[in-house]
Amino acid sequence: MEVIKIKGTDDTPTIILDQDSGIFEISGRSLPEDVTTFYEPILNWLEDYQDVANDKTVFTFKLVYFNTASSKLILDILMKLEDMHESGKEVLIKWFFPEDDEDMEEAGEEYADIVDVPFEQVSYTL
Amino acid sequence: MDKSNVKGFLEFVYDFYRSMKAHExxxxxxGEITHQITKAFTSLTESNMAKQSEANSVQKKVFHVMVECLQNISKHADSFGSDDFLFAGRGIFMVSKGKEDYHVTTGNVIENDKIEELTKMLDHINELDKEGLKELYKSQMKEGRLSEKGGAGLGFIDIARKTGKKLEFHFLPIDEGSSFFLLTSSISRNI
Incomplete structure (x- = not known):
């Protein structure tokens, strides 16, 4: 599949979706002007990827900030990964949060509650 | 402006300045709240807070609240008067800093027939404790679809969660059809 590489800005995250190297990552800040348009190609990519997915997909979230409009789209991404998991593919979500950022840690816990997919919380030092 | 008007105007500017100082x-x-404005205001406030060595968690909370408040105006403020006079998506936005708290305040025109639903939503949020807010956020995220304007109905809940305080709001009548909706949120500077 085509590789998606989006360089982050001060209001949009860095996104890498690369099947061959097994890198699936969203990081940085997310408050795009138009969230739906911004995340549409990502959701479409994941939709197509489901059918040809690697044996194991480790999807990394390493966000430092996202607004409430983005939170809904992040859930949509997680739900696509949940579908993949349900169809028998191995999926692991790695949710990185700065060690002193309780809100980001809690956001990860909440998503883990909502979606039924293996979920790992990883703290890191900025 | 003739001479006395100019003097009156300049005195008003000074009073305005003093009143801004008095209210910190x-x-x-x-005016209109655009994405560019949102970016400019948040980065300005961020760099001010960083200069004053405000705690990281306080900076983050202020940033969160500002973004959600600004987006509320840009997506939900109604127009007032004829369409070519003032446009929708405008409002007043204010940040003030006291000894104990930061305050983020917004004001915008709202059609009267939306007041009841909005009041219900805000009262409901104010009745909930930490755990209740968390559950409401989760269920809204799951069930609530993004409206055509991109609002997810999550902004107010997020503000209440990040500040840990009740949402203070007020409606002032403008005319038969519309009112002015004011909302102020406080972020404690002591962690």
Missing amino acids: ITLVYE
Whole structure:
């Protein structure tokens, strides 16, 4: 599949979706002007990827900030990964949060509650 | 303006300045809220807070609240008067800083027939404790679809969660069809 590489800005995250190297990552800040348009190609990519997915997909979230409009789209991404998991593919979500950022840690816990997919919380030092 | 008007106007500017100082207002804006404005205000406030060595968690909370408040105006403020006079998506936005708290305040025109639903939503949020807010956020995220304007109905809940305080709001009548909706949120500077 085509590789998606989006360089982050001060209001949009860095996104890498690369099947061959097994890198699936969203990081940085997310408050795009138009969230739906911004995340549409990502959701479409994941939709197509489901059918040809690697044996194991480790999807990394390493966000430092996202607004409430983005939170809904992040859930949509997680739900696509949940579908993949349900169809028998191995999926692991790695949710990185700065060690002193309780809100980001809690956001990860909440998503883990909502979606039924293996979920790992990883703290890191900025 | 003739001479006496100019003097009156300049005195008003000074009074305005003093009143801003008295209320410790660090940022005030009236007009259309665009994405560019949101970026400019948040980065301005961020760098001010960083200069004053405000705690990281306080900076983050202020940033969160500002973004959600600004987006509320840009997506939900109604127009007032004829369409070519004032446009929708405008409002007043204010940040003030006291000894104990930061205050983020917004004001915008709202059609009267939306007041009841909005009041219900805000009262409901104010009745909930931490755990209740968390559950509401989760269920809204799951069930609530993004409206055509991109609002997810999550902004108010997020503000209440990040500040840990009740949402203070007020409606002032403008005319038969519309009112002015004011909302102020406080972020404690002591962690």
